[in-house]
Every structure is written in structure tokens, then in C-alpha cells.
Amino acid sequence: MTRDLLLEIGMEEVPARFLRSSMDQLKDRVMKWLSEARIEFGEVEAYATPRRIAVLIHQVAEKQQDINEEVKGPSRKIALDDSGNWSKAALGFARSQGVDPEQFYFKELGGVEYIYANKSSAGVETASVLSEGLMHCISSMNFPKNMRWGAYDFKFVRPIRWMVALFGTDIIPLEICGVAASNVTRGHRFLGQETVVSEPTEYVAKLREQFVVADLAEREQLILAQINALADEKQWKIAIKEDLLEEVLFLVEYPNVLFGTFDPSFLEIPQEVLITSMREHQRYFPVLDASGQLLPFFVTVRNGNRHAIDTVAKGNEKVLRARLSDAKFFYDEDQNFPIADALAKLETIVFHEELGTVGDKVRRIRAISDKLAARMQADADTSKLVSRTADICKFDLVTQMVYEFPELQGVMGEDYARKAGEPVQVAAAINEHYQPRFSGDHSPASLIGAIVSIADKMDTIVGCFSIGIIPTGSADPYALRRQAAGIVQIILDHKLPINLTELFDMAMDIHGSAQLLKRNRDEIRIDLCDFFALRVKNVFTDKVRYDVVDAVMASGYDHLVSVVARGTQLMKIVSEQSDFKVTVESFNRVSNLATKADSLEIIASKFVESVEHDLFNQHQAVHAKYHEALQAGDMAAALEQLSGLQDAITAYFDKVMVMAEDADVRANRLAQLHAIAEDLKLFADFSKIVWA
Amino acid sequence: MNFQQIILTLQNFWAEQKCVVVQPYDVEKGAGTLNPMTFLRSIGPEPWNVAYVEPSRRPADGRYGENPNRLYQHHQFQVIMKPSPDNIQELYLESLKRLGVDPLEHDIRFVEDNWEHPGLGAWGLGWEVWLDGMEVTQFTYFQQVGGIETNPVAVEITYGLERLASYIQAKENVFELEWVDGITYGDVFLQPEYEHSKYTFETSDVPMLFQLFNTYEEEARKTMDQNLVFPAYDYVLKCSHTFNLLDARGAISVTERTGYITRVRNLSRQIAATYLAEREKLGFPMLKKGDV
Numbered sequence: 001m002t003r004d005l006l007l008e009i010g011m012e013e014v015p016a017r018f019l020r021s022s023m024d025q026l027k028d029r030v031m032k033w034l035s036e037a038r039i040e041f042g043e044v045e046a047y048a049t050p051r052r053i054a055v056l057i058h059q060v061a062e063k064q065q066d067i068n069e070e071v072k073g074p075s076r077k078i079a080l081d082d083s084g085n086w087s088k089a090a091l092g093f094a095r096s097q098g099v100d101p102e103q104f105y106f107k108e109l110g111g112v113e114y115i116y117a118n119k120s121s122a123g124v125e126t127a128s129v130l131s132e133g134l135m136h137c138i139s140s141m142n143f144p145k146n147m148r149w150g151a152y153d154f155k156f157v158r159p160i161r162w163m164v165a166l167f168g169t170d171i172i173p174l175e176i177c178g179v180a181a182s183n184v185t186r187g188h189r190f191l192g193q194e195t196v197v198s199e200p201t202e203y204v205a206k207l208r209e210q211f212v213v214a215d216l217a218e219r220e221q222l223i224l225a226q227i228n229a230l231a232d233e234k235q236w237k238i239a240i241k242e243d244l245l246e247e248v249l250f251l252v253e254y255p256n257v258l259f260g261t262f263d264p265s266f267l268e269i270p271q272e273v274l275i276t277s278m279r280e281h282q283r284y285f286p287v288l289d290a291s292g293q294l295l296p297f298f299v300t301v302r303n304g305n306r307h308a309i310d311t312v313a314k315g316n317e318k319v320l321r322a323r324l325s326d327a328k329f330f331y332d333e334d335q336n337f338p339i340a341d342a343l344a345k346l347e348t349i350v351f352h353e354e355l356g357t358v359g360d361k362v363r364r365i366r367a368i369s370d371k372l373a374a375r376m377q378a379d380a381d382t383s384k385l386v387s388r389t390a391d392i393c394k395f396d397l398v399t400q401m402v403y404e405f406p407e408l409q410g411v412m413g414e415d416y417a418r419k420a421g422e423p424v425q426v427a428a429a430i431n432e433h434y435q436p437r438f439s440g441d442h443s444p445a446s447l448i449g450a451i452v453s454i455a456d457k458m459d460t461i462v463g464c465f466s467i468g469i470i471p472t473g474s475a476d477p478y479a480l481r482r483q484a485a486g487i488v489q490i491i492l493d494h495k496l497p498i499n500l501t502e503l504f505d506m507a508m509d510i511h512g513s514a515q516l517l518k519r520n521r522d523e524i525r526i527d528l529c530d531f532f533a534l535r536v537k538n539v540f541t542d543k544v545r546y547d548v549v550d551a552v553m554a555s556g557y558d559h560l561v562s563v564v565a566r567g568t569q570l571m572k573i574v575s576e577q578s579d580f581k582v583t584v585e586s587f588n589r590v591s592n593l594a595t596k597a598d599s600l601e602i603i604a605s606k607f608v609e610s611v612e613h614d615l616f617n618q619h620q621a622v623h624a625k626y627h628e629a630l631q632a633g634d635m636a637a638a639l640e641q642l643s644g645l646q647d648a649i650t651a652y653f654d655k656v657m658v659m660a661e662d663a664d665v666r667a668n669r670l671a672q673l674h675a676i677a678e679d680l681k682l683f684a685d686f687s688k689i690v691w692a
Numbered sequence: 693m694n695f696q697q698i699i700l701t702l703q704n705f706w707a708e709q710k711c712v713v714v715q716p717y718d719v720e721k722g723a724g725t726l727n728p729m730t731f732l733r734s735i736g737p738e739p740w741n742v743a744y745v746e747p748s749r750r751p752a753d754g755r756y757g758e759n760p761n762r763l764y765q766h767h768q769f770q771v772i773m774k775p776s777p778d779n780i781q782e783l784y785l786e787s788l789k790r791l792g793v794d795p796l797e798h799d800i801r802f803v804e805d806n807w808e809h810p811g812l813g814a815w816g817l818g819w820e821v822w823l824d825g826m827e828v829t830q831f832t833y834f835q836q837v838g839g840i841e842t843n844p845v846a847v848e849i850t851y852g853l854e855r856l857a858s859y860i861q862a863k864e865n866v867f868e869l870e871w872v873d874g875i876t877y878g879d880v881f882l883q884p885e886y887e888h889s890k891y892t893f894e895t896s897d898v899p900m901l902f903q904l905f906n907t908y909e910e911e912a913r914k915t916m917d918q919n920l921v922f923p924a925y926d927y928v929l930k931c932s933h934t935f936n937l938l939d940a941r942g943a944i945s946v947t948e949r950t951g952y953i954t955r956v957r958n959l960s961r962q963i964a965a966t967y968l969a970e971r972e973k974l975g976f977p978m979l980k981k982g983d984v
Contacts, residue, residue, distance in 0.1 A: 012781055012802070013801075013802035013803075013804075013819060015804035016803075016804065017804070050802075145806070145817060147816075147817040147833055147835060147845075148833075148835065148842075148843075148845050149775075149776050149833050149845050149847075150775045150776050150777075150778065150844060150845060151775040151843075151844035151845075158817075159776075159778075159833075161778065178778065189785075189795070189800075190795040190796055190800070191796070251801060251803065282825055300825065302799040303799060303801055304796075304799055307796060307797070308796070308797040308798070311797055311798060311824070312798060312799045312824050314824075315798065315799075315823065315824025315825060315826060315859065316824050316825035318824075318826070318859075318864070319824070319825040319826040320825070321864070322760070322761050325760070325761075326761070329759070348945045
């Protein structure tokens with residue numbers, strides 16, 4: 001026998017960003033509790049609107065399952081004391097399991113006797129445990145931000161104002177902060193009324209009558225269908241950013257889409273500014289034409305019906321007008337603010353107490369950028385542009401627009417720099433130097449942008465590491481992981497022939513000369529290497545197996561382009577050539593024995609067997625070509641050269657007993673193997689490859 | 693509805709809800725929250741319901757009377773209810789109806805906006821209330837005031853009167869709002885807006901202001917040592933306003949800024965603690981018998 005179960009928690013408006021997780025949490029907690037209470041149940045649905053989260057569980061058993069299980073206790077030796085009475089351990093076991101020691105019996109397991117007991121209890125009526133269980137589910141919920149209200153000693157995401165708790169048609173008695181559960185829910189704040197839900201499965205339909213669309217998918221569909229219809233009718237492209245749609249979804253119970261317009265003269269302001277203002281301040285969807293140009297319209301979603309919708313549109317237009325007037329004011333003011341004055345102002349902004357002002361940071365970026373440009377053998381023109389970009393890359397931080405919209409840093413810099421007559425490459429690179437801004441974003445398109453971006457990020461990472469700010473767990477306040485991943489991405493995308501440790505040293509030199517290295521340089525370098533190793537590993541994710549990654553990284557990841565090429569090539573061969581396993585086994589034999597070598601000198605005249613000469617000659621032939629291929633970054637050719645040693649190695653081990661009695665012969669053989677192992681090591685530690 | 697009627701309507705409405713209607717406090721401040729009727733009375737176990745208009749000065753927002761939306765001094769209508777009533781949102785919406793705002797004709801939303809005032813060691817959770825996309829009210833459940841956990845919790849409702857009026861009167865420019873028949877907001881406030889902006893950004897005596905800050909701070913401390921909470925708090929307000937004037941003038945660097953805010957916060961915390969102790973000495977007189 002089963003009944004359906006409904007629990008709705010009605011609240012004052014819950015922050016949109018917490019709603020989905022709160023809904024999931026309620027669902028998980030109720031399901032977990034039912035399972036632990038041995039109450040069987042069927043399908044589970046969850047709902048959320050700004051004023052409620054709810055869970056509806058179908059076919060909940062009316063009775064708990066009975067317990068009938070055998071529990072195992074301590075061994076006989078421990079369970080009985082010297083005089084044959086139950087020991088403390090045995091009595092403790094009885095207590096913890098809630099069984100009478102009288103019921104213990106012995107059973108053998110693996111040659112040892114243990115005490116056992118049968119635990120059994122009849123399940124009780126579900127209805128008799130629901131109150132306590134659901135109270136526990138609700139009061140144990142936690143949220144990113146909790147609050148108290150009234151005179152209650154209770155914390156929740158927002159004040160609880162009503163609850164519906166039904167088991168079949170019965171109301172489950174619950175009370176929290178003066179709110180008693182009932183079968184009465186509340187409809188839309190303005191359009192709806194209170195309504196009785198007489199049994200759980202009526203929930204969604206009853207709410208719909210009261211202008212609340214409780215189901216998330218249905219509500220999202222309603223919003224999207226209306227937006228698409230509007231776009232079709234007007235021949236617009238309405239840009240729907242997912243996180244904004246998600247937020248809007250949780251700001252409305254009964255969505256109705258409307259549009260408004262703004263004065264086209266505002267279109268003089270850069271598109272990004274208008275879009276950001278509409279999205280961030282007003283939660284509007286921007287409207288574009290077919291070619292992606294912004295149009296002077298916006299789309300918003302009302303929490304209500306279409307009555308007096310023109311008033312709502314006019315009101316929103318008025319607000320947007322004030323917002324865009326502000327933006328226009330900032331935009332005009334900012335352009336009257338010379339870059340030189342902005343740079344002077346950077347000297348008063350603290351980047352980090354121990355690392356100086358933003359002005360100090362800019363000077364370090366410039367110094368690192370110049371070194372990096374020289375190292376990349378940039379021509380004189382490019383070097384000049386790099387220097388200028390580095391000098392002014394942060395000037396827009398003190399503009400009013402970026403103060404208002406921090407996410408427009410770089411975007412405004414580019415626009416203002418271009419208007420101020422800076423070279424177009426410099427303007428573009430100012431924007432690019434923040435890239436990649438997030439995981440999956442592009443690298444800077446230009447080499448200038450790439451250089452300044454690396455310099456900026458490396459400066460931050462080295463600065464933080466030198467004063468002991470090293471990300472641990474979830475604590476990464478300066479987003480150093482993202483910045484390190486950004487550096488790795490830029491080096492790979494631009495195929496920059498530079499070692500990571502060179503970059504570390506450049507940045508540490510600059511910090512050192514400014515007396516900013518607060519820790520031992522070698523320690524910082526070790527920490528940096530470890531930190532970057534994880535970022536490099538992430539590059540391979542999904543494409544190269546972890547053991548292959550470990551194998552090539554063991555040969556060094558200082559040169560990113562090389563390690564990625566080696567990893568990719570090795571993965572290809574490992575997955576495509578089934579006999580490669582044999583090759584690797586021969587490599588591993590060589591490398592294992594090579595560790596015993598003392599002398600590195602190979603004396604051909606001391607070879608005894610002809611296969612020794614063969615291997616020597618074969619290695620001589622391979623060695624030069626192998627190094628050439630490594631140099632050229634042709635990892636396919638490099639690995640092919642190494643594989644070419646396999647036959648000679650196999651023949652060698654068939655005939656030769658390496659650990660010969662004669663010390664000279666033995667040393668000579670080990671030296672030979674050591675030389676080969678050294679070459680292998682440049683590609684990968686092949687022993688790390690795991691074979692199925 | 694003119695500006696004056698809006699104020700009178702709100703006063704009457706909240707008076708009906710048993711709020712004590714008091715007059716604006718006579719020391720300069722940046723927000724109604726700084727009024728001792730809010731800041732101090734939110735602390736401690738005593739119930740407290742109050743409503744008042746607060747002219748709030750934000751020197752950095754001065755625009756010489758040229759900007760249609762930004763003002764050196766604007767007006768807030770402030771309501772505090774402690775403990776927060778269970779139907780506080782409904783009461784608030786009812787007050788909007790009294791102002792002629794019919795929710796069925798508009799789109800009214802409660803959008804998450806949490807409030808924090810580092811200088812007061814105070815924070816709370818709540819919303820900004822949107823009327824057709826315009827933020828007209830700040831709605832906050834105080835969780836901490838002066839570094840002290842609130843218990844019971846006070847709810848604060850702050851109406852932005854100019855914004856509300858610009859909506860109700862359908863005016864684009866704040867100076868065109870009707871204060872009362874035949875007299876505009878500009879008639880009353882345009883000249884002070886211009887002059888205060890000019891003073892704030894151009895002519896204020898910076899060394900004197902720095903000196904005043906120190907003097908006020910010292911006086912606050914000395915007064916507090918005598919356990920005289922209210923006069924000490926007046927000097928904290930003066931510190932806060934002086935700081936705002938200096939900040940608007942660009943006289944305080946980013947680094948120093950934190951230092952000044954910390955100084956004001958330390959004073960506020962000390963005053964909050966002293967206030968609580970003094971009320972306790974008096975036996976929390978506003979607690980009804982059996983209310984402990």
C-alpha cells in the first residue's frame with residue numbers, strides 16, 4: 001500500500017542563484033531520509049519558484065520495511081573473558097546493536113569463531129515517523145548564505161512563511177518558526193490566491209490555476225517560446241545568454257515576455273557597454289539584427305500576465321534611459337581623461353599590500369614583457385609595440401566605466417586607446433592581455449597580446465608565490481590556477497619556443513630586483529613547477545591517457561610544445577600499434593639495467609658478442625637522427641627512431657648476459673645500455689605506461 | 693501625488709502599523725540607517741518600531757544640480773520593525789498601494805540584494821524591490837549591527853523617495869518633481885545642490901577636514917569613556933560625514949581609505965557594545981513584562 005507525499009516550503013523571495021541547488025538539496029535530503037528509514041518510494045519530482053521549493057514523491061510505502069539481519073561481533077576469544085562470561089567488548093556490541101546478549105550465537109568464519117546475533121524489528125507506519133523525518137530534512141538544510149528573522153532561533157535561506165505537507169490526503173504535522181504545515185498553498189503574489197491542495201498529485205495543476213508555473217522545464221519553455229515568437233515576428237536575433245536565462249527563470253512564477261526600446265543615439269556607446277548595462281543591471285536580453293549589430297530594443301520577462309503591459313514596458317524604458325544616460329556620461333568623461341593621467345592614478349591603487357601599487361605592477365609587466373619579446377626575437381617594431389602595450393595595459397582600471405562595470409576591463413581600454421590615437425595593435429593587445437578570461441576562452445590573437453598577457457599573469461603568480469599565497473583546496477583568491485592555465489594555453493596556441501622555468505626566472509629576477517622575493521628562490525621555483533605540472537596535465541585531459549601523460553611528463557614539461565607533442569604521439573602509437581608493448585618491454589629492460597651503470601665510457605674493443613657491435617652500431621645510427629627529430633619537434637620521427645632499436649635490443653638480450661663475471665665486460669655493457677637509456681629518457685619514462 | 697503627500701501617506705501608513713514616527717536626525721549622515729533610531733535601537737532585545745524621513749548626504753554623488761538622477765542630498769523614508777513581523781512584505785506592498793501603485797498594473801519583484809556597511813560593522817540579507825525594473829526600495833533583515841548579532845532581528849525598509857516620486861509623477865528629471873502644488877523639487881533644492889557640489893569638489897578646506905576628523909574621533913572616544921553613548925555616536929556620525937567629504941574630494945588614497953573606514957568601524961563597534969551594556973543596566977526598559 002502506498003500514498004503520494006508532498007512537501008512544499010513557502011518563503012519570501014529566495015535569491016535566484018540559490019534556488020536550483022536548494023530545490024535539489026530538499027529532494028536529496030527527503031530521498032535519503034526515506035531510504036535510511038527503510039521506506040520504499042517511486043518517482044520523485046522537484047519544483048522551485050522564487051517563493052517556494054517543493055518535492056513530490058510518488059508511491060511512498062505506508063509501512064517501513066522490517067529489519068531482519070544477522071550482525072557479526074567480536075571473535076570468541078575477545079567476546080569471552082577468562083571465566084567464560086561476556087567481556088566488555090561483547091556487552092558493548094550488544095548495546096550498540098540493541099540486542100540481548102542472551103541471543104548471541106557463535107559461527108565460524110575463516111577458521112575463527114565470532115559471535116553473531118539476529119537483529120529484527122517490525123517496521124512502523126510511515127505516517128508515524130514522517131513529522132520527525134521531514135523536520136529533520138528541513139532543519140538540516142544549509143545554504144551559501146543563511147539568515148535569521150523575527151525572534152526565532154533558526155537559520156534558513158529566507159524566512160519561511162507557509163508549508164504544505166501531505167501524505168496522501170492527510171496533513172503531516174510540522175511546525176517551524178510559528179508556521180504550521182497545512183494543505184493550503186499560495187498562488188502568484190498578485191494574480192493568485194490561497195488554494196487547497198487536497199492531494200499531492202494535484203499540486204502543479206492547482207498552482208497553475210493560481211498563476212504559478214511550478215515546473216522548471218515548463219517555465220523555461222514558456223519563456224523561450226515567447227522570446228522566439230517575438231524574434232520571428234520582428235525579424236530580430238535575441239541574444240539569450242544561459243546564465244541570464246537561468247536567473248530570469250528563478251525571478252518569475254508566471255512569465256510574460258515583453259519588449260521596450262531606447263533612444264538610438266545611445267548606440268554610439270560601444271555595444272559591449274550597452275549589453276552589459278542591460279544584462280547586469282536590468283536582466284534584459286539584448287536585441288540584434290541578422291548581422292549581429294545591436295538594435296535599440298530590449299526584451300524582458302514580467303512576473304505576471306499581460307494586463308497593462310505597456311505601463312510595464314514604459315517603466316522599464318524609463319529606467320534604462322537613466323542607466324544609459326549614466327553610461328553615456330561615463331563614456332564621454334572617460335575620453336576627456338588622458339591616458340597619462342590615468343597611469344598616474346594607478347600609482348595610488350594598491351595591487352597587494354606586499355606587492356605594491358598597480359603602478360608598480362605595470363612596471364614589472366613592462367620589464368618581463370621586454371625580456372620575453374627579446375627572447376622571442378621579436379623585431380624592433382613589435383618590441384616597441386609590446387613595450388607600449390605593457391605600459392598602458394591597465395590604464396582603463398581607473399576609468400569610470402570600468403569602475404561601474406569591472407567585467408569591461410580591457411574592452412574599454414581598447415576603445416579608449418584607439419580613440420586616443422594609440423596604434424591599433426596596442427589597442428587590440430590591451431584587450432587581449434586579459435585573455436583567456438575563462439576556461440575555454442581564446443588566447444590573445446596577436447603575439448603582442450600573448451607576450452603582455454603572459455607577463456601580467458606570470459607577475460601575479462610569482463608575486464603571490466613569493467609572499468606565500470599558494471592556492472590550496474578551494475582557496476584561490478587571486479585566481480592563480482586560471483592564470484597559470486592561461487599561460488600554458490597561450491604558449492601552446494602560439495607554439496612559443498620557451499621553457500616555463502625561463503619564464504619563472506624572468507619574473508623572479510624582476511621581483512628580486514624590487515626586493516619582493518620574500519622566500520628562497522629555489523623553493524619558489526619548486527612550488528611553481530609543481531603548480532604548473534597540474535595545469536599541464538589538464539591540457540591532455542580526454543585526449544591522452546593519464547599513464548601516457550605521466551610517462552612523457554616524467555621526461556620534463558618545461559618545454560610545453562614538446563611535452564604535448566610527445567604525449568600526443570605516444571598516445572597515438574600506444575593505441576594504434578598493438579606490438580608496441582614488446583618495444584616498450586625491451587626499452588624497460590634497457591632502462592632498468594642502465595641504473596646499475598657506474599662508468600659511462602663505452603669501449604667498442606671490449607665487446608665480446610657480435611650482437612653487442614650490432615646494437616652499438618644501430619644506436620649510433622639512430623642517435624643523431626633522433627636528436628635531430630627532437631630538435632625539430634617531429635615527435636613521430638623521433639619515436640620511430642627509438643622503435644628502430646627494438647630488434648637490436650631483442651637480439652642483444654637473447655645472446656648477452658649483461659651482468660657478466662668479468663668486471664670490465666660488465667661495466668662496458670652497462671655503459672652501452674646507459675647511453676641508450678639516456679636517449680629513451682628524453683622522450684618518456686616508458687615504464688609508466690600501463691598495459692591492459 | 694506630490695512629494696509631500698508621498699511622505700505624509702507613508703508616515704500615516706506606518707503610524708497605523710504602530711511605528712513611532714520621529715523627525716529626521718539633526719546630524720549629517722549618508723543614509724537613514726546611520727540614524728541612532730536605527731543603528732542603536734536595532735541592537736539588543738527590546739522591541740522597536742519606528743518610521744521617519746531621512747535627508748541623506750552623499751557628497752560624492754553631487755552633480756551641481758545638472759544630473760537628472762544624482763544628488764548630493766536625497767531623501768529616504770525609513771522603517772524599522774523589531775522583531776520583523778511575519779507579514780512584513782504584505783505590509784510593504786500595502787504601503788505601495790496607498791501611494792497609488794497597483795501591483796496588478798505593474799511588475800513588482802524582490803531581487804536579491806544584500807547590504808553591508810563596513811563602517812558600521814553591520815550587514816543584512818534582503819532585496820531591492822523593483823517597480824517595472826526600477827529599484828525603489830531596499831529591504832533588509834539586519835543580521836549584525838555594530839559587530840553584534842541582532843536578536844531579535846530587525847527588518848529595515850528604505851524607500852528611495854525621489855525615485856518613487858519620479859515614477860509616480862512620471863518625471864524624468866528629479867528637479868521637476870512636484871514637492872507641493874506650484875513648488876518643484878528644484879525650487880527647494882537646486883541651489884543647495886549646486887553649492888554643496890561646488891564646496892565638496894572645489895573649495896572645501898582639506899587640511900581642516902583632516903583635522904576635524906581627528907578632533908571628532910578623539911571627542912567620540914573621550915565621550916564614550918564616560919559611557920555617554922548618544923553624544924559619542926553624534927561624533928562618529930561627524931567623522932563619517934567628514935570622511936565622505938574628503939573621499940569625494942579625492943583626498944584619501946585607496947590605501948588610506950581602508951584605514952579610515954577601520955577607525956570609524958572601531959568606534960561604531962565600541963559604541964554598539966556600550967549601548968547594549970547601558971540598556972542592560974537600565975533593565976531593557978522597553979521589554980514588556982514577561983517578554984524576556
